[in-house]
Each structure stands twice: as C-alpha cells, then as structure tokens.
Amino acid sequence: MDTGDVLASLGVEGATAAAHALSLPAEAYGNDAQLEVMWAMKAYNHAEVYFNLISSVDPKFLKLTKSDDMIYTKFREDFADFDIKILDPELLKSPEAKEKWRPFCNHFEHLVEDFNYGTLLRLDCEKDYTEENTIFATRIQFFAIEIARNREGYNSVVYNTSAKTKRQKKEQS
Numbered sequence: 001m002d003t004g005d006v007l008a009s010l011g012v013e014g015a016t017a018a019a020h021a022l023s024l025p026a027e028a029y030g031n032d033a034q035l036e037v038m039w040a041m042k043a044y045n046h047a048e049v050y051f052n053l054i055s056s057v058d059p060k061f062l063k064l065t066k067s068d069d070m071i072y073t074k075f076r077e078d079f080a081d082f083d084i085k086i087l088d089p090e091l092l093k094s095p096e097a098k099e100k101w102r103p104f105c106n107h108f109e110h111l112v113e114d115f116n117y118g119t120l121l122r123l124d125c126e127k128d129y130t131e132e133n134t135i136f137a138t139r140i141q142f143f144a145i146e147i148a149r150n151r152e153g154y155n156s157v158v159y160n161t162s163a164k165t166k167r168q169k170k171e172q173s
Contacts, residue, residue, distance in 0.1 A: 039118065043136075047120040047129045050146070055162035059155035067111050068147050075144035078104050084148050087123045089135050101141065108140045115140040125149050126157045 053062065065071065075082075078100075082091065091097050108115045121137040122129055137145075149155045 043118060043120045044129075047134070051122075051129055051158070054150070054155050054158050056159075058159050059150040060153065062150050064143055064147055064150075065112060067108070068143075070111070071108065071140070071143050072147045072151060074104065074107060075148055079144075082148075084145050084152065085125055085154050087121070087135065087145070089123065092121075092135060092137055092141065101138075104144070105138055105140045112140055112143065121145060125154045128158075 092101070105116060115138065117139045118136055119139050119142045120129060120134050121142050123133050123135055127133045146155070
C-alpha cells in the first residue's frame, strides 16, 4: 500500500496522533508493532524525499542542515579514511564501530534536532533505496555520510543519471 494512502486512511485525527506518538522519546514505548510500522513509514518517506531531492538538484549545492560545515569537518576529522561510496555495514554496526561512532554522534546532541533518530541510509551511493541497499542508521550518521557524499561528488551519479533520463524522455516526445 502506498504510504500516502496509509496516511490518508488515518484521517486528520489519526495523522495528528501518529505525529505526536512519533515525537515522544523511545523510552515511552515498549515493542509496539503499530508504532514500529509508523517509524518505518516515516523513515521510508524521509528516504524517498531525499532520493528525489538528489535526483532533481545537483547534490554539491545541497545544504541538508544549518550545521553542514561542522558535521562534515568533524566527520572527516574522526573518520578520515571512511569509504562513503559503498558502505560496509560492519563499520556502522559492529560493537567496535558503535564505540567509535558514539562520541561523534553525541557531539551533535544539542546541535542537530533528533540527532539519534533512526533513518535509512543507502549502502551504495550510486543506487536507489532497496532492501539490499539500505541500512538503518542514526540521523547524524545519515547527515555525516550524505553531506560527505554530496560535497565529494559521490551523489552526482544519481543526479546525472536522472538528468540524462529526463533529457532522453524529452527528446523522445
């Protein structure tokens, strides 16, 4: 079912309740399957909007947060050799990786809203979000990696492929 249909089916009151529920801290909930579905929908919608954005606007000109410069600088200071083209999930999720990422993430606790919320991150920056190409990460990890991909030109492949496809469709019509 399309996420727009799901949200529309909730109605105004249901959508408002869902938005309120999603704004509460995780500690307020147990393992609620309905809440997990809402979180998944929110993460999916965020991923879809972001991919559409980098498909439509040259990513090197994008500013994702008011703190992009600080996030990028700190990311490259702490993770100078981190390969952002194709991510290794172990470098994000292993116990050793979590220990290295924790101070970086916590550095942005009061600077980036919802810095530790879950979001979807593409493993291979040249591909769309798919089940095989997606990992769950914190919002600040998403920002750090995607800001670096944008600035270092890795996301340009998505934009250039999309622009080429649009040109070809225009020429055919």
